[in-house]
Amino acid sequence: MVIPDFALNAPLAMQVTPADWPGGYWWHWLFFTIIIIAFVLIMVMGVIYIERRGMGRMQSRLGPNRTGPFGLLQPVADAIKVLLKENIVPATADKVVHWLAPIIAFSPVLMIFAVIPFQNGALLADLNIGILYIIAVSSVATVGVFMAGWGSSNKYSLLGAMRNVAAIVSYEIPLALTIVGVIIFSGSLSMNQIVVAQDIPYILVQPLGFLLFFIAASAEINRSPFDLMEADSELTAGFHTEYSGMKFAMFYLVEYAEAIAMSAIITTLFLSGWRGPFLPPWLWFLIKTLVVFFVMVWTRTTLPRVRIDQLMALAWKFLFPLALVNLFITAIEVIFWPDISQWIFVGVNIVIAALLVILWSKLFKIGWGRLEV
Amino acid sequence: MTTTRELVLNTEPFLLNIGPVHPSTHGVYRMRATLDGEVVIDIEPVFGYLHRGIEKLMEERSYTGCIPLTDRLDYVSSMTNNLGYCMAVEKLAGIKVPEHAEYIRVIAAELQRIANHCLAIGAMLNDAGALGTPFFYLWREREKIYDLLEMLCGQRLMHNYMRIGGVSQDMPEEFLPALKKLIIQWQRFIEEFDFFLKQNEILIARAKGVGVLSRELAINCGISGPVARASGIKRDLRKDDSYLIYDRFKFDIPTGENGDCYDRYRVRIEEMRQSLRILEQARKQVPEVPAKAELPHLVHPPAGEAYAHIEAPKGELGFYIVSDDSIAPYRCHVRPTSLINLTALREMVRGWKVADLIIIFGSIDITMGEVDR
Amino acid sequence: MTAALSAEEIISQLNDKFPGAVEEAGADSVLVKSDSLLAAAEYLKTAKGLKFDYLNYITAVDYYQYFEVVYMLTSLENNHSITLKVRCYTRDNPTVPSIRGLWQGADFQEREVYDLMGITFEGHPNLKRIFLWDGFPGHPLRKDWNQ
Numbered sequence: 001m002v003i004p005d006f007a008l009n010a011p012l013a014m015q016v017t018p019a020d021w022p023g024g025y026w027w028h029w030l031f032f033t034i035i036i037i038a039f040v041l042i043m044v045m046g047v048i049y050i051e052r053r054g055m056g057r058m059q060s061r062l063g064p065n066r067t068g069p070f071g072l073l074q075p076v077a078d079a080i081k082v083l084l085k086e087n088i089v090p091a092t093a094d095k096v097v098h099w100l101a102p103i104i105a106f107s108p109v110l111m112i113f114a115v116i117p118f119q120n121g122a123l124l125a126d127l128n129i130g131i132l133y134i135i136a137v138s139s140v141a142t143v144g145v146f147m148a149g150w151g152s153s154n155k156y157s158l159l160g161a162m163r164n165v166a167a168i169v170s171y172e173i174p175l176a177l178t179i180v181g182v183i184i185f186s187g188s189l190s191m192n193q194i195v196v197a198q199d200i201p202y203i204l205v206q207p208l209g210f211l212l213f214f215i216a217a218s219a220e221i222n223r224s225p226f227d228l229m230e231a232d233s234e235l236t237a238g239f240h241t242e243y244s245g246m247k248f249a250m251f252y253l254v255e256y257a258e259a260i261a262m263s264a265i266i267t268t269l270f271l272s273g274w275r276g277p278f279l280p281p282w283l284w285f286l287i288k289t290l291v292v293f294f295v296m297v298w299t300r301t302t303l304p305r306v307r308i309d310q311l312m313a314l315a316w317k318f319l320f321p322l323a324l325v326n327l328f329i330t331a332i333e334v335i336f337w338p339d340i341s342q343w344i345f346v347g348v349n350i351v352i353a354a355l356l357v358i359l360w361s362k363l364f365k366i367g368w369g370r371l372e373v
Numbered sequence: 374m375t376t377t378r379e380l381v382l383n384t385e386p387f388l389l390n391i392g393p394v395h396p397s398t399h400g401v402y403r404m405r406a407t408l409d410g411e412v413v414i415d416i417e418p419v420f421g422y423l424h425r426g427i428e429k430l431m432e433e434r435s436y437t438g439c440i441p442l443t444d445r446l447d448y449v450s451s452m453t454n455n456l457g458y459c460m461a462v463e464k465l466a467g468i469k470v471p472e473h474a475e476y477i478r479v480i481a482a483e484l485q486r487i488a489n490h491c492l493a494i495g496a497m498l499n500d501a502g503a504l505g506t507p508f509f510y511l512w513r514e515r516e517k518i519y520d521l522l523e524m525l526c527g528q529r530l531m532h533n534y535m536r537i538g539g540v541s542q543d544m545p546e547e548f549l550p551a552l553k554k555l556i557i558q559w560q561r562f563i564e565e566f567d568f569f570l571k572q573n574e575i576l577i578a579r580a581k582g583v584g585v586l587s588r589e590l591a592i593n594c595g596i597s598g599p600v601a602r603a604s605g606i607k608r609d610l611r612k613d614d615s616y617l618i619y620d621r622f623k624f625d626i627p628t629g630e631n632g633d634c635y636d637r638y639r640v641r642i643e644e645m646r647q648s649l650r651i652l653e654q655a656r657k658q659v660p661e662v663p664a665k666a667e668l669p670h671l672v673h674p675p676a677g678e679a680y681a682h683i684e685a686p687k688g689e690l691g692f693y694i695v696s697d698d699s700i701a702p703y704r705c706h707v708r709p710t711s712l713i714n715l716t717a718l719r720e721m722v723r724g725w726k727v728a729d730l731i732i733i734f735g736s737i738d739i740t741m742g743e744v745d746r
Numbered sequence: 747m748t749a750a751l752s753a754e755e756i757i758s759q760l761n762d763k764f765p766g767a768v769e770e771a772g773a774d775s776v777l778v779k780s781d782s783l784l785a786a787a788e789y790l791k792t793a794k795g796l797k798f799d800y801l802n803y804i805t806a807v808d809y810y811q812y813f814e815v816v817y818m819l820t821s822l823e824n825n826h827s828i829t830l831k832v833r834c835y836t837r838d839n840p841t842v843p844s845i846r847g848l849w850q851g852a853d854f855q856e857r858e859v860y861d862l863m864g865i866t867f868e869g870h871p872n873l874k875r876i877f878l879w880d881g882f883p884g885h886p887l888r889k890d891w892n893q
Contacts, residue, residue, distance in 0.1 A: 594851040
């Protein structure tokens with residue numbers, strides 16, 4: 001195969017293919033694109049099963065157990081059902097916006113997977129600005145959600161979309177700040193380098209950062225206890241009330257694909273990605289991602305939902321100041337003691353995290369009260 | 374805590390129809406809510422979607438034939454509806470109920486009270502967003518109560534068990550041992566359930582201080598039941614206007630102080646505990662004598678009128694019966710507990726947000742069958 | 747708890763304060779004239795020793811010659827109760843003064859009596875039909891209503 005000139009003599013960002021990859025740039029790209037799309041789609045089915053069955057067992061009921069052995073083919077049945085449904089568009093809806101919204105919501109999620117390392121060096125593009133790319137791209141999905149809420153010409157959808165936009169924009173900031181804490185320790189923005197630098201998993205070195213990131217990530221992807229964007233018992237499905245058929249499937253896919261993406265990011269940033277003894281690295285990656293996702297399912301089943309003003313108060317009054325304090329302490333540690341063993345940091349940081357969380361939760365009040373009308 | 378709101382942006386309120394078909398309206402209840410963003414400014418309730426003309430139907434049926442109609446009033450707790458009606462007719466006709474039947478009635482009524490509070494608490498937490506986990510746990514226990522009630526009368530839901538002058542059939546032999554087992558299981562369950570939810574941060578943030586019903590307003594509106602007791606009114610018809618044989622049992626009346634959603638939740642949990650106490654005492658004291666007085670087949674009370682009220686799980690349920698010496702009531706009026714409890718809803722929700730509206734409405738615990746009759 | 751005052755004592759107190767208003771006195775109910783209903787109700791609510799602050803229910807019965815509107819009041823602190831009755835003898839547009847100003851709990855119940863029996867309550871701020879739709883012909887709970 002003729003390798004095009006621009007691939008050989010391209011600027012740095014394009015020379016992302018490892019030198020020993022057979023076939024060069026385009027085969028590498030094709031291979032990983034197929035792997036990512038297959039991974040996302042199959043994992044979505046897997047996590048849908050884990051969620052429904054896990055949630056069912058935690059609620060002392062069975063969960064799906066009829067389609068296939070142990071209900072394993074349930075997501076397949078869901079997919080077939082959703083593909084065969086009629087596509088209903090409300091008459092007064094804005095047709096173009098309504099049609100575009102699922103696409104705009106879904107594409108960024110797939111793009112996130114381009115920089116997540118499955119193995120050492122095994123990613124679609126080892127960008128040296130990896131994590132920054134993720135933060136940038138994941139915000140675009142909000143636009144899709146807002147278009148969905150507006151284009152449905154339904155007051156419930158609009159309420160849901162407005163809540164969503166407000167919440168996601170607020171939670172970007174603690175998300176980004178805790179990532180900076182990780183970057184200070186690892187010294188590089190590239191996702192692969194972050195994993196390589198984790199001799200001790202960063203969940204121990206940055207316990208406060210992990211906690212804040214987990215909460216902010218749950219809020220970003222609309223999972224309980226922050227799922228008021230699609231609060232079933234209040235707004236009958238929020239911004240995707242008016243969607244049916246394949247478009248609804250796209251939104252459903254977006255929710256779970258984002259959950260997998262966030263779990264994968266947490267694994268990479270905090271749980272030392274693909275590193276681990278005995279098993280092949282991609283298997284470690286898979287196991288860790290699924291464990292993080294399981295914790296998300298666990299919190300979803302256990303906790304009730306917060307209200308929108310409590311959500312915003314949590315972001316601005318609790319997560320944001322704590323993220324700043326975390327960043328400050330991390331920076332001090334790295335500047336003044338760059339050479340000592342990281343285990344000392346582990347001890348100190350765990351104590352500081354516990355103190356800060358307990359102190360802060362006593363100090364401030366969540367939410368307004370009743371307004372005078 | 375109230376805050377005044379300066380309208381920085383020029384906004385206009387819009388009308389949202391929280392319609393008869395909605396996952397959280399406990400039946401077919403419609404509210405036309407005027408919202409300013411998320412804040413509820415006014416609500417206008419619309420009733421009548423379940424109006425079946427039960428009071429008119431009762432005028433055409435014999436006294437005993439009206440008992441199945443009373444089942445369908447508060448369809449969640451049929452035993453207590455039957456009990457209220459039978460007590461009213463017995464007061465009118467001067468019929469005395471044998472002691473054994475009174476014990477069975479007390480046991481059935483207290484079991485029904487526990488079952489009703491299961492539904493009330495589960496539905497309120499479901500509205501708060503706890504995605505069904507507490508609801509399923511409570512429902513699992515409620516099924517055990519249904520098994521007992523099925524042993525008594527053969528029906529799980531529309532019991533049609535009480536008759537004028539007693540009950541329709543005596544307890545089977547396996548009833549009392551099963552009751553003993555149930556009380557032990559339930560005492561353990563209540564402790565476990567209460568422990569899970571009492572200190573849950575999110576539940577406290579959602580329910581404490583929300584939807585306060587002041588004592589004066591509650592008295593003026595005629596509110597009764599757990600809602601009134603949570604607002605500080607210490608009135609329980611089992612003690613204040615004692616009926617059946619409740620004066621033989623020792624139990625407390627739980628009251629709350631603030632009248633918010635959290636207090637209503639706690640009052641219901643405490644009432645379940647007190648009902649278990651009554652059940653334990655009743656089980657030990659049941660005498661061994663046949664259950665139904667010897668009555669003519671058609672009850673034919675003399676002309677006159679009577680009003681009898683009981684402490685139903687939702688509040689004061691009363692029946693006002695006028696008789697003109699024929700086999701059917703001349704007029705039978707049901708004091709609609711849920712309709713009267715809804716009188717204060719407007720004052721309770723103004724100034725709160727949509728999410729609070731749903732949880733406040735859930736905490737009042739109404740059944741549309743009783744509202745609309 | 748036993749009742750503080752029995753029905754006869756309450757009725758006699760009412761009779762002393764409003765002579766001529768009481769038409770009949772039953773075992774635990776008292777029939778008052780329709781134009782002295784508001785005054786009697788307010789006296790019952792506020793008088794020391796009576797203090798009927800809790801409205802149990804409002805309903806109406808159609809005896810063919812007259813409509814009888816029945817109110818039951820309870821005093822929470824004294825734990826006694828009394829039933830008040832009012833009659834209206836016309837069938838075309840029977841009216842009774844509304845007690846919604848005294849007890850807010852009368853709001854929905856008076857609307858229900860208006861809807862199903864056709865008795866108008868003067869002074870009720872929002873007297874519309876509550877269960878049936880606005881154009882419904884007639885008032886179903888009346889004895890002479892046929893569908």
